[in-house]
Amino acid sequence: MTAKTVKCPKCKNEITVTGNPGEKTQIICPKCSSKGTFTFPQENSEPKTTTDSFTIEVRNLTKKYNNFKAVDDVSFSVKSGEIFGFLGPNGAGKTTTIKSMLGLIYANSGEIKINGFDIKKRSKDAKKYVGYLPEKVAFYDNLTALQNMYFYAEMKNIPKEECRPLIEEMGIGDAVNKKVGKFSKGMQQRLGMARALLGNPPILILDEPSGGLDPRGVALIRNKIREMKDKGSTVFVSSHILAEVQEVCDRVGIIDKGVLVAEDSVSKLSVKLNLKPKLIIELEKISEKIVESVKKVKGVEKVEAIGVMIHITCNQKAKSKIIISVEKAGGDIVNIQTKEPSLEEVFMRFTEG
Numbered sequence: 001m002t003a004k005t006v007k008c009p010k011c012k013n014e015i016t017v018t019g020n021p022g023e024k025t026q027i028i029c030p031k032c033s034s035k036g037t038f039t040f041p042q043e044n045s046e047p048k049t050t051t052d053s054f055t056i057e058v059r060n061l062t063k064k065y066n067n068f069k070a071v072d073d074v075s076f077s078v079k080s081g082e083i084f085g086f087l088g089p090n091g092a093g094k095t096t097t098i099k100s101m102l103g104l105i106y107a108n109s110g111e112i113k114i115n116g117f118d119i120k121k122r123s124k125d126a127k128k129y130v131g132y133l134p135e136k137v138a139f140y141d142n143l144t145a146l147q148n149m150y151f152y153a154e155m156k157n158i159p160k161e162e163c164r165p166l167i168e169e170m171g172i173g174d175a176v177n178k179k180v181g182k183f184s185k186g187m188q189q190r191l192g193m194a195r196a197l198l199g200n201p202p203i204l205i206l207d208e209p210s211g212g213l214d215p216r217g218v219a220l221i222r223n224k225i226r227e228m229k230d231k232g233s234t235v236f237v238s239s240h241i242l243a244e245v246q247e248v249c250d251r252v253g254i255i256d257k258g259v260l261v262a263e264d265s266v267s268k269l270s271v272k273l274n275l276k277p278k279l280i281i282e283l284e285k286i287s288e289k290i291v292e293s294v295k296k297v298k299g300v301e302k303v304e305a306i307g308v309m310i311h312i313t314c315n316q317k318a319k320s321k322i323i324i325s326v327e328k329a330g331g332d333i334v335n336i337q338t339k340e341p342s343l344e345e346v347f348m349r350f351t352e353g
């Protein structure tokens, strides 16, 4: 038996009703005598999607293959509406983590919740809101792209009409009626992405989405990830290629040899590691005087003169002072470029050795 407080739609009077989950009850407002019915929600059937909730929660996940720990006590959470990059070299345990998250393999220990639902106990509810692109996409070879999509749309109870536009959006519109067996790896990957996007899922889990794609395909996926975020979806994306994730992610987790070695925003990780941005100044003409004046600026760590360019490693605050000092020393600035520390650097520092 549960109790719920409801508001009378007419006089806004608050009424407390009691009943069992799924039960329908008649209500008469004691204040204005309006009549109505109220159905008690099924227990835990509502997805928990408040903006500050964690959409994906992984706690102490361990997965062994025989005696080998492919994933070792990994914990992290992904907030609603966030793009989370899951990074690590080949064999680090990314796919094993993802398959455990979706209940596709059985983890030895740990707790995984998607949208508040435990993947082991409430697998169907947990996966209802997830679009998934596996590392190795698989389709029915003897069916066309469109027929394959219809098959999955039907399984997920999604209108057939969504299929063709998604295939077109992924840039393989010319091949809708072609058998998937004749598709290149890149085309299959694009179709895999189209399938993951069926039904506008609030949670997208993508395992190395750029695998086998040409640069145009990589850009297409990146834009799609951004678009899904704009629509409010949560995106979990794994990759071993750091540059492509850096641009789109709000936060990253770094996994190496089954162990999560870091979890933070790219900028905070850089601060922790004391990684400095680089300033590249292109000059009309370079001189020893200019280079020396830059070296004297407080916060400058390293100065390298390459042709008419000066590469300067410094802290954030030093940037404007450097520019002033270059001009004071008679430098004619043609171009200024700032290079923030790359994830590549962050990654190398965390996984070295």
Ligand SMILES: Nc1ncnc2c1ncn2[C@@H]1O[C@H](COP(=O)(O)OP(=O)(O)O)[C@@H](O)[C@H]1O
Binding pocket: 065, 070, 088, 089, 090, 091, 092, 093, 094, 095, 096, 097
């Ligand atoms: N089915 C399996 N049986 C035995 N070992 C496996 C199996 N799947 C993965 N592994 C091992 O687990 C480790 C992690 O693999 P995986 O999760 O695929 O890494 P990633 O996706 O980061 O490249 C690797 O050493 C891999 O060889």
Ligand SMILES: [Mg+2]
Binding pocket: 094, 095, 096, 135, 208
């Ligand atoms: Mg993998």
